Amino acid sequence: MRGPDAAARVGRMIEVRELTKRYGGTAALDGLSFEVRPGTVTGFLGPNGSGKSTCMRVLLGLAAADSGAALVNGRRYRELERPLHEVGALLDASAGHGDRTARDHLRCLARTHGIGDRRVTGLLERVGLAGVARRRIGGFSLGMRQRLGIAAALLGDPGVLLLDEPVNGLDPDGIRWIRELMRALAAEGRTVLVSSHLMGEMALTADRLVVVGRGRLIADTSVAELERRFRRGVLVRTPRAAELAAALAEAGATVSTEDGGIAVHGSTAEEIGELAAARGIPLYEVATRSASLEEAYMELTADSVAHRAEEVAR
Ligand SMILES: Nc1ncnc2c1ncn2[C@@H]1O[C@H](COP(=O)(O)OP(=O)(O)OP(=O)(O)O)[C@@H](O)[C@H]1O
Missing domain, CATH: 3.40.50.300 (P-loop containing nucleotide triphosphate hydrolases)
Structure with a gap:
């Protein structure tokens, strides 16, 4: 070499x-x-x-x-x-x-x-x-x-x-x-x-x-x-949830109701904050949710674990 x-x-x-x-x-x-x-x-x-x-x-x-x-x-x-x-x-x-x-x-x-x-x-x-x-x-x-x-x-x-x-x-x-x-x-x-x-x-x-x-x-x-790869969207709490949800959907995000707030996918916490500010919508909480690394790992390796279990059972 x-x-x-x-x-x-x-x-x-x-x-x-x-x-x-x-x-x-x-x-x-x-x-x-x-x-x-x-x-x-x-x-x-x-x-x-x-x-x-x-x-x-x-x-x-x-x-x-x-x-x-x-x-x-x-x-x-x-x-x-x-x-x-x-x-x-x-x-x-x-x-x-x-x-x-x-x-x-x-x-x-x-x-x-x-x-x-x-x-x-x-x-x-x-x-x-x-x-x-x-x-x-x-x-x-x-x-x-x-x-x-x-x-x-x-x-x-x-x-x-x-x-x-x-x-x-x-x-x-x-x-x-x-x-x-x-x-x-x-x-x-x-x-x-x-x-x-x-x-x-x-x-x-x-x-x-x-x-x-x-x-x-x-x-x-x-x-x-x-x-980052295993982020689970952003949870937002606001007293004007329906209004914010409609604005986010219009901007292309996917929104669902969850835990007394709205769960947003396809939009970052920064984008949500700016969109809410532009419309004067108060935000009580904006939390980016990640899977724990343990969960990410379980998801990544699920196939190998299942395959190994089959092998051991054979
Ligand atoms: N000396 C050996 N003879 C036969 N099979 C072996 C030998 N060493 C490893 N293997 C097999 O090779 C595969 C990989 O084993 P290895 O020990 O490298 O995995 P590992 O990731 O270190 O596992 P662990 O976390 O259990 O230590 C397993 O199916 C194991 O049974």
């Missing part, structure tokens, strides 16, 4: 192109393409079995795709010269020798890449494990293991991070901690891709969303765009 195209690709950090992977009769990935940009937290969302983990495993060289490309900094994982310095991953928090202390676990990993003890000590502090650094991992709670996994992912100070369901099984403190850490890592200019099947969680953390279903791309969008 040479020339201007290669340079552009390096800037993109994660690129998944037409990725396909079958397990027997199941297409885990079915022509999936998307890119993840630096400086953002990108949520990787999809119902159970939609291919998120498989995609991450292919990106990390842990599974081979049947066709297509999964690139980090413009290269396949196996072509990376110093992988730990380019991409860090949290896949399975149960990994790690139970007999080893947290510090020794990180030191062993660090040595494979010539990373010194000082970085290990710094990371144990960053993830809040400095106080238990000499305790054996076997006695760690799930939350402590997640923190250790994240320290391992950060060892080589990589620009790209892949986190598979990092909040699974964590208490509210742990969830808040991971959320803040992901935001801080993105603010440092890193590319952070984090998988989840909980839209509510991602809505609080992610700037962008890549939504997949049955191994295919359903949406690649910013959180704000998704909210």
Whole structure:
């Protein structure tokens, strides 16, 4: 890979192109393409079995795709010269020798890449494990293991991070901690891709969303765009409802009576306000209604969920 195209690709950090992977009769990935940009937290969302983990495993060289490309900094994982310095991953928090202390676990990993003890000590502090650094991992709670996994992912100070369901099984403190850490890592200019099947969680953390279903791309969008796309019209309360409704209908909007007010589709809150002002109609309330991101997500993925239920029942 040479020339201007290669340079552009390096800037993109994660690129998944037409990725396909079958397990027997199941297409885990079915022509999936998307890119993840630096400086953002990108949520990787999809119902159970939609291919998120498989995609991450292919990106990390842990599974081979049947066709297509999964690139980090413009290269396949196996072509990376110093992988730990380019991409860090949290896949399975149960990994790690139970007999080893947290510090020794990180030191062993660090040595494979010539990373010194000082970085290990710094990371144990960053993830809040400095106080238990000499305790054996076997006695760690799930939350402590997640923190250790994240320290391992950060060892080589990589620009790209892949986190598979990092909040699974964590208490509210742990969830808040991971959320803040992901935001801080993105603010440092890193590319952070984090998988989840909980839209509510991602809505609080992610700037962008890549939504997949049955191994295919359903949406690649910013959180704000998704909210806009799922607007549910404008609810207006006024003492002169019939008059305003007639004026709005004349202007081309669709109007219905609802909840002691009128529901307007096809007109923005600004247009409604100006039209009412021009006619001297007082407005008591003008509220743009959006579906919650959770509802938007349910709508986007409904087909994949139904299909999966059929597959499981078969
Ligand atoms: N090693 C494997 N052998 C056989 N089938 C597999 C294997 N790994 C994944 N699959 C299948 O591939 C599909 C995608 O699974 P994958 O784990 O990638 O989805 P996911 O989106 O990560 O799901 P979840 O949210 O449940 O973790 C599923 O139908 C799954 O059963």
